[in-house]
Amino acid sequence: MYGLVNEAVRNLVITNAGEDTWNQIRTKAGVEVESFSRMDQYPDDLTYRLVGAASEVLGAPADAIMEQFGEFWIRYTGREGYGHLFDIAGNSFRDFLFNLDALHTRVGDNFKDLRPPSFKCEDVNEQTIRMHYLTERPGLCPMVLGLLRGLADHFETEVFVEHPVCSRTGGEHCEFLLTMPHANR
Ligand code: HEM
Known part of the structure; x- marks a missing residue:
């Protein structure tokens, strides 16, 4: 998926849980970059790994994280151009x-x-x-x-x-x- 999606995940985590937690999540997901280029494509698997790692680090079900992300996406895309x-x-x-x-x-x-x-x-x-x-x-x-x-x-x-x-x-x-x-x- 386009980096815009992963950037939104990053934004949501940092807003709610801070930069350190984001670094923990991306490390657990095996993501080496700190942020994403919105217009570049990344393997879908990377996004799924981020959700899985967020679920482990935050101690919340993956479904709940995806649902929260969906709600956030409306606000995020609305304000990000x-x-x-x-x-x-x-x-x-x-x-x-x-x-x-x-x-x-x-x-x-x-x-x-x-x-x-x-x-x-x-x-x-x-x-x-x-x-x-x-x-x-x-x-x-x-x-x-x-x-x-x-x-x-x-x-x-x-x-x-x-x-x-x-x-x-x-x-x-x-x-x-x-x-x-x-x-x-
Ligand atoms: C202006 C607002 C929006 C933008 C810029 C946008 C853009 C995108 C982008 C870039 C992707 C990734 C797909 C890819 O990289 O191939 C995506 C996926 C998706 N979008 Fe949108 N979108 C918008 C609004 C919406 C809305 C309102 C919905 C509501 C139902 C929605 C539902 C989805 C879903 C469910 C996916 C996940 C991919 C999938 O299901 O296969 N999007 N969108």
Whole structure:
């Protein structure tokens, strides 16, 4: 993945736990560099190792770390030069969800070798959306839960998230059911 992702992990750890803890985590993960170049690509494995090492050093489940990271990613990208993409991808939580693929297509204008996930949304009823999460990378669904929480926060929208189908437990891909009790689309 692009270094932007690993940089965000580094930023989150340093903000919450300090520089020494970050150095412990990256050493445990076998990462020799202290920071990452945002526009360079790194093996996906490095990011997974960082999550695993963070889990050990911080004594927190890897899923909880990924979820926290997802929530952080919304704030991080918003303030690190990608806020305009949030503005054009939709004015509401719902519109934004339907535009996620278009958002990553725009991201790909700058990150030429981006291998983004894909999110296919369908309306179940007035209040509920089913979202299909398609990716070549296994096991990142807790990050999606955090991303959804961060986005709901960004749009000040109350949302209840269910995860009825998961690729980790035999599902072909993960599906999320998002219920917005106050939605009026
Ligand atoms: C302007 C904001 C955003 C930027 C700049 C951005 C950029 C990126 C980048 C660079 C990657 C790494 C992919 C690679 O290197 O091949 C990525 C992955 C990912 N993005 Fe975004 N993204 C943004 C917003 C979002 C939002 C709002 C979601 C919400 C669902 C999202 C979901 C993901 C997920 C789940 C991944 C992990 C990779 C995977 O699942 O295969 N992104 N994004």
